[in-house]
Amino acid sequence: MIKPLLRLVGAALAFCCTPALAQPFPSTYQPLPSEPTLISNATILTGDGQRLNDASLLMRDGKIVWVGSGETPAGTTVIDAEGRWVTPGIIDVHSHLGVYPSPGVSAHDDGNEMTSPVTADNWAEHSVWPQDPGFSRALAGGITAMQVLPGSANLFGGRGVTLKNVYATSYQGMKFPDAPHGLKMACGENPKRVYGSRNQAPSTRMGNVARYRAEWAAAQSYMRDWEIYDIKVSEGDKKAKPPKRDLKLETLADVLKGEVIVHMHCYRADEMLTVLDMAEEFGYQVGTFHHGVETYKIADELAEAGVCGALWADWWGFKMEAYDGIQENIAIVDRPENGCAIVHSDSEEGIQRLNQEAAKAMIRGQRAGMDIPEERAIRWITENAAKSLGIADQTGTLSPGKMADVVLWSDNPFSVYSKADKVFIDGALLYDRADPALQPVSDFELGQLQEAQ
Template identity: 75%
Template sequence: MLKQACAALVLLGASGALQAANAFPSTYTPVASQPTLLRNATVLTGDGQRLEQADLLMAGGRIEWVGQGDVPPGTQEIDATGRWVTPGLIDVHSHLGVYPSPSVDAHQDGNEMSDPVTANIWAEHSVWPQDPGFGKALAGGVTSLQILPGSANLFGGRGVTLKNVYSTSYQGMKFPGAPYGLKMACGENPKRVYGQRNKLPSTRMGNVAHYRAEWIAARDYLDRWARYDAQVEAGDEEATAPLRDLKLETLAGVLQGEIIIHMHCYRADEMMTILSLAEEFDYRIGTFHHAVEAYKIADELAEKQVCGALWADWWGFKMEAYDGIQENIALVDRPPGGCAVVHSDSAEGIQRLNQEAAKAMGKGRRAGMAIEPEHAISWITANAARSLGIESMTGSLTPGKMADVVVWNGNPFSVYSKADLVFVDGALLFDRDDPARQPVSDFELGQLQGVKQ
């Protein structure tokens, strides 16, 4: 396998840069924090539980316990009476940093439209940590988010999962241990972009032909590395390593199950085609994004345990988005295996993911589905973490997980509710009542200095 081959090359003294998994590593370090006890809150754990008048202890950057337990000396106590506590919110589809504010041409770094296949690009290399949108998202309770390239290409490149913290570099924001995602797109976007240039693909059948050709090339790439590895293990001193290919390296990571597919796709028929393509080349689709027709194939998605990252009510803005319904999220959220996620794809929407989830919950209820807050919160916490492959580390208030926690001034599914306190790894990074804990980016500081107070 590719990992083994790369390891063999290192033993032979070749460049360690061949190990893409170690390139641009996370340098994230949690902010120091003291043990903190939240007292007497309504707690939505993210995994289906609702606890009334409950306590929660954070210590060492982790959830220590929920309900009751020992309180260490020196613990800071916060009275959360009348307030609600949830896991930190997670947005699985964001372009903050790659399409930052202000929206000017110089900041348009999200779509590399030079080729329909740009699996070699990594979104993190465009992320501008000074984007004011990160702080605005934190004020909305978002503690983690995936930054994706745009959807102009069939293979758009790698996405990156970030902790929503201040840093001078994107590496200081990279979620430690999070797997990479590969952004792909089907349907109108790639065929329109390249069809207008009189290039392939210009049709949906051209899209699929291109996917298949690239997966064939990726399988051949893996085979060449495997043959080389076998030669090295057999003691062949004349073995020649295959030439490294950054596009195929990413696709090979998908085939090995190390990189998660995040597929921009609207229509049910196209999603079924993509699922068949995954069977042909023996890889797995992680999440269909946008997917306004996911409700039509909800059973198939649940059976294959594919998540749907969806909008509450954004549809009809182009032909492939025409057949959307507002009950989509509630219908995709079906046991067993169903994985409904509320996402933003918007610098504004990310600030109110809780309200987007509330709209979906309301539409589901009006359609006769009993959806309670303790369940709906999973759409923006636990299910989102599952989509990103980080569910063992965050997404619920499970003891031992990261202490990414939001204290709301009321029911988070009320239009009147706001995040009062936001903790990331147990550190209080946002406090609505304390201007000193309301992040302002370096870019904003530079602008505000010129404004008369």
């Protein structure tokens, strides 16, 4: 997947580079207690393109044991899901929950460090307010994991974090175990507007690209300095002096090493192609373009480059670079072999109904003549989203051995009337529409008008 890194470092890569420290702010998430659970007689969309009718699914010890049919051990809780549907837990690759929480008071304005176009040393997790009521609303919409990203004011906005949608006192308790960080980058109007309006660079799209390239070049040098240091140490040079740590360049170097995934806010087709060339120049892989209202113009190029498009079903026109939006965007991006279409929200409202957003995109594809059944469209908010976040080996499909992140829907989830009846995260039932005891309420809402009624 990851392109050949800097050729010159050669074998040094094997043992190298940049501070070999344990990842700070480690995840303390632990799956909550669960009991063996069988969901039977359901229509199951597995998340990887299959649909199983009248099928069952067994979860135990937080994992999916089997899907379809199999043995059910004694003592298993059985849920008869006749007429209901089951999907993997829904994943939103683009959320600002916690960093732009509700209420949106000035004190909570923590999503955009708009003081420099390069803030790659900022980590979104350090802005996450874990009491955001938005987490509970998203859970009621079947969201089991999400990536929380910094905003798009900066060229390099900082690291995004992937969270399990489980309330905790601090974000460490929500952090998705072993999920790679994302790096939020931004194309186009936002950075050039924010800094251009202050008469600072960048004020143009060429200024944007010039600064990206300068930073990537600096990151290459930084990586090389650490590689040389590592070689010296490995050769027994006791006087070798480590380079000074630079937290911005460290993030970029982690991208060059393939350890951090690039999530790039980019609307226009031409800018996305520029970014792909830039990634080629510096030897990194773009993970996902976000928003991409013009992605339909370059669907084949994106699929060939192995880049996902995380898109809206219908937002457009709020700014010039969003003027060419069409409702078939997602379906067209899904069309090529290896196409990786994702429905994202970027919204505390949209994240609650990613199933409806996917439904709208699905129907537009169908009406344009594309064969997109539900089992294919569900991938846009499950498997492909997990792939985008680098967690597809753990979640995103209903496959034996994966985390039991599962949603039981009242009906076909591609309907406005469908609701998540039960949401399981690592096999633990953490939302039940019929049981107020299993509907979390954030500290903020406790004792307020909403909670009181």
